[in-house]
Amino acid sequence: MPVGPMRNKRVTIIEVAEACCCSKTTVACALDERTAHKVAEKTRRKIFETVKRLGYLPNRSAQALRLRKNYTVGVMLPEPANSFYGNIVLNLQRELAKSGYTALFVFWQTLDDAGTxxxxxxxxLCKGVDGIIAGDAPGVHFENSPVPIVYWKMTEKNDSFSSFPHMKEVYQELFSLLEAKGCRTYAVMALDMNSGRSKIIREIMNEKGIPIQEKFMFSGIASPEQARKTMTSLLKHSKKLPDAVLANNDYIALASMAAALEHGIAVPEKMKFVGFDGIQEGAYLYPSLTTFYVSPAEIAKKLIYLFLRRQKEPDVPFQTLSIKPELIVRNST
Structure with a gap:
């Protein structure tokens, strides 16, 4: 008489091979994307159908020992408090899973130091990841890494994805739009006024002969609450207000716009607001937010493509991929 519950027996590769009337080596080749082309298409199809019917799951532990791979990817990003980053995280996890990889995520806060x-x-690295996908961590460099790193920023020394090659072009498009609507003075809200998109904005203003009023250049804005307080202070203490506010992300733009509306500023008639990231919420609030958008799903696919490419061909030259942000014009301008 049996003791205890019955356990489902795990289907083995030998059982799959027997069901397909082929060797376990043929099954293994068919299930490995690197060698699948060596197996006849008809046989591959039969193996895939049998795998699905029997519920066979490859033994990743055995593969890891044989191939010296753990099928894990480290992902380092700013904390996903911003829904844009949350969507990036979700899409990275989904796309990596499709390729048989598990993602190990670590996050940092905006004000975390380089040591953290x-x-x-x-x-x-202690977890034995096969590679790392890393966001832009200011002041932190990972030279001589023992595993490949794909960066979500501009760099010539590693594989990378960045929209920065298009950034000046799209902001010039924005300035043309705002100038046509009568804007002459601009405020900028950002974490760092001397780098990234803020630096590009200032370059364009200089090239166009638009006066840069330092009292409207707000650096160190790391949260919507800071943006709200900054805008409230500006409205209380400045006699002259900017025609447009260009924010580092949509949350900063929405918070500053909310403060303006609370103080009776007509948007967009008296002041216009522009964000960046294209979060969904920006489309459904009123006034809806003008912003720039790059699909999180496409960003994830580009980063993972670079990672998988490097895994298959460790010695190929570094590659940088890019997607041009889309300017989405809404009611806030």
């Missing part, structure tokens, strides 16, 4: 971010990097 470096510790997160060391933790991923």
């Amino acid at each position: 971010i470096r510790k997160a990097y060391d933790q991923l």
Whole structure:
């Protein structure tokens, strides 16, 4: 008489091979994307159908030992408090899973120091990841990494994805739009006024001969609450207000716009607002927010393509991929 519950027996590769009337080597080749082309298409189709019917799951532990791979990817990003980053995280996890990889995520806060971010990097290496996908961590560099790193920023020394090659072009498009609507003075809200998109905005203003009023250049804006307080202070203490506010992301733009509306400023008639990231919420609030958008799903696909390419061909030259942000014009301008 049996004791205890019955356990479902795990289907083995031998059982799949027997059901297909072929060798387990043929099954293994068919299930490995690197060698699948060596197996006849008819046989591959039969193997895939049998795998699905029997519920066979490849033994990743055995594969890891044989191939010296763990099928894990470290992902280092700013904390996904912003829904844009949340969508990036979701899409990275989904796309990596399709390729048989597990993602190990570590996050940092905007104000975390370089030492904290470096510790997160060391933790991923201790987990034996096959590679790392890393966002832009200011002041942190990972030279001589023992595993490949794909960066979500501009760099010539690693594989990377960045929209920055198009950034000046799309902001010139924005300035043309705003100038046509009568804008002459601009405020900028950003974390750092001397780098990234803020630096590009200032370059364009200089090239166009638009006066840069330092009292409207707000640096160190890391949260919507800071943006709201900054805009409230501006409205209380400045006699002259900017015609348009260009924010580092949509949350900063929405918070500053809310403060303006609360103080009776007509948007967009008296002041216009522009964000960046294209979060869904921006389309459904009123006034709806003008912004720039790059699909999180496409960003994830580009990053993972670069990672998988490097895994298959470790010695290929570094590659940088890019997607041009789309200017989405809404009611806030």
